[in-house]
Amino acid sequence: MSAVVELRDLRHAWRADEPLFSFARLDVAPGERVFLHGRSGSGKSTLLNLVAGVLTAQSGAVRVLGRDLARLRASARDRVRADHIGVIFQQFNLIPYLDVASNVHLACRWSRRRRERAALAGGVDAEARRLLAALDLDPDALARQPAYALSVGQQQRVAAARALIGAPELIVADEPTSALDADARDAFVRLLLDECRRAGSAVLFVSHDRALAGCFDRVLQIGPVA
Numbered sequence: 001m002s003a004v005v006e007l008r009d010l011r012h013a014w015r016a017d018e019p020l021f022s023f024a025r026l027d028v029a030p031g032e033r034v035f036l037h038g039r040s041g042s043g044k045s046t047l048l049n050l051v052a053g054v055l056t057a058q059s060g061a062v063r064v065l066g067r068d069l070a071r072l073r074a075s076a077r078d079r080v081r082a083d084h085i086g087v088i089f090q091q092f093n094l095i096p097y098l099d100v101a102s103n104v105h106l107a108c109r110w111s112r113r114r115r116e117r118a119a120l121a122g123g124v125d126a127e128a129r130r131l132l133a134a135l136d137l138d139p140d141a142l143a144r145q146p147a148y149a150l151s152v153g154q155q156q157r158v159a160a161a162r163a164l165i166g167a168p169e170l171i172v173a174d175e176p177t178s179a180l181d182a183d184a185r186d187a188f189v190r191l192l193l194d195e196c197r198r199a200g201s202a203v204l205f206v207s208h209d210r211a212l213a214g215c216f217d218r219v220l221q222i223g224p225v226a
């Protein structure tokens, strides 16, 4: 099966004289779990934004499921993201006054494909509740709570459930464990990767914390351009 993500001769520079990173070639296979680390400021978030189609490549190509993101109109890029990528960013991007279940449902409101996949798995609400429980949140106690009333660690898990619902081919996660202590961090990563395996989702997980690297199939370092 062809790669979920392909990077080809990708370079990015915020300042013309200072290239941030370059990837001659990187393929992420279906279901593969990739850990990407690098020092603060090395460009990890920038790379994930390129893969998620939030930024467009200055030179080289980012392909997601064979589609070259830079060649798509903005609306088509948004569609690729909504249909095929589950995003867990540092700030979780939950809507604070919306309840937990509705925050998880959002991914299925933005994408018919994911709504249909969740429906096949038993229904959008049932799947949201299953994912919350799988991520160690009690859906009976929390589903109707507004997101703002949850702890940071709970909000991270809600964001993960929203990324996973509808089984997108790719999960991109940007430092989702930065606010957790070591035990909570390890448990969260284990649960997240278990659910990705169940859904067949590939994972691109970014962190500066190399202690997590052992949980992944492949470890890559992002660094300054030589």
Ligand SMILES: Nc1ncnc2c1ncn2[C@@H]1O[C@H](COP(=O)(O)OP(=O)(O)OP(=O)(O)O)[C@@H](O)[C@H]1O
Pocket: 014, 020, 038, 039, 040, 041, 042, 043, 044, 045, 046, 047, 208
């Ligand atoms: N929109 C932007 N415009 C200009 N420079 C930017 C922009 N976004 C990021 N940068 C710069 O690019 C560099 C890489 O930032 P990025 O957030 O990708 O790094 P990171 O590896 O994710 O860092 P951290 O681990 O601290 O989150 C930094 O020097 C940052 O200041």
